[in-house]
Amino acid sequence: MITLQPRKPFKLPVIANCINPTIFQDKTCIEIESLTVWEGNKQKALSDLFRIEETEPKGTTITIDGDLTHVRQIGRGMANGEIVINGNVGMHLGEEMKGGRVTVHGNAGSWAGSMMKGGMIEIHGNVGDYLAAPYRGSTEGMHGGCIIVHGSTGNEAGAHMKRGLIKILGNAGQFAGFRMRDGTICIQKDCAGRVGACMTGGKIIVAGFADSVLPTFTIDSVKPKVKVGETDVVQGPFYVFLGDLAEGGSGKLYVSKEKNPHLSHYEKFL
Secondary structure, eight states, X not given: OEEEEXXXXXXXXXXXXXXXXXXXXXXXXXXXXXXXXXXXXXXXXXXXXXXXXXXXXXXXXXXXXXXXXXXXXXXTTOOSSEEEEESOBOSSTTTTOOSSEEEESSOBOTTTTTTOOSSEEEESSOBOSOTTOOOTTOOOOOOSOEEEESSOOOXXXXXXXXXXXXEESSOBOTTTTTTOOSSEEEESSOBOSSTTTTOOSSEEEEOSOBSOOOTTOEEEEEEEEEEETTTEEXXXXXXXXXXXXXXXXXXXXXXXSTTOGGGGGGGGGO
16 A cells, blocks of 8 residues: 655645556555656656655555645546545546546545546545536546545536446536436435536436426426436435437436425426
8 A cells, every 4th residue: 555645735736647556556666756746837756745655565555645635637547446535635536537446535626537437436525516527628528437426516517428327415516417428417415507408318316406497308207216326226206307308318307306396387297
């Protein structure tokens, strides 16, 4: 196991995509210390910014203790191993991740899990905007894997999602599941407006209050419960809406009936 600890509070952005079990694998501690990072516009060795300690037994686990709010791209493209962060972490955590596991005991910045293809990310705090979403101009969203957020998320969680599972145990911002094509997003609490905008496939579950349902969705039925992933079930009842019809979509939006009495007028269309 490798343990990292910041040598100082970071004030400038730090690009540290080398903090990655796949990159650390089979390297000596000296080789790990010499990996390069960027602090602002200056390139430095990893050991210039972090104290690095190797402990037995050797493995592919990286533990980081401290405030990493300004540290970006940790775990970018990782394919195996585990990263445990005890503190807050910056943007692009686990970007394009292919496998392994990342656990954050704190908050994470925007674009966490951006375009991830596999593996698991679990965040025990809140997350910024664009959870699992691609960069602006790209349509390659989350392709697989699982993200669990114990807190709340910002806007556009799961945008352009193709496959995979996102569980948000708190609230979600606007445009959750924007242009989603497949996969599942489960929001345990409340969701701001425009949920599922332009979606063409997949499943979104809102177990709390939803500001509104877009007029380009049509009500299909009322279901007593909905399946999430392979084994989990969320008890309803849920209104089931289909859409986004403006995109020729066939996605399913499940909205809690009990928490959304303002949607009861849709029942006359069943």
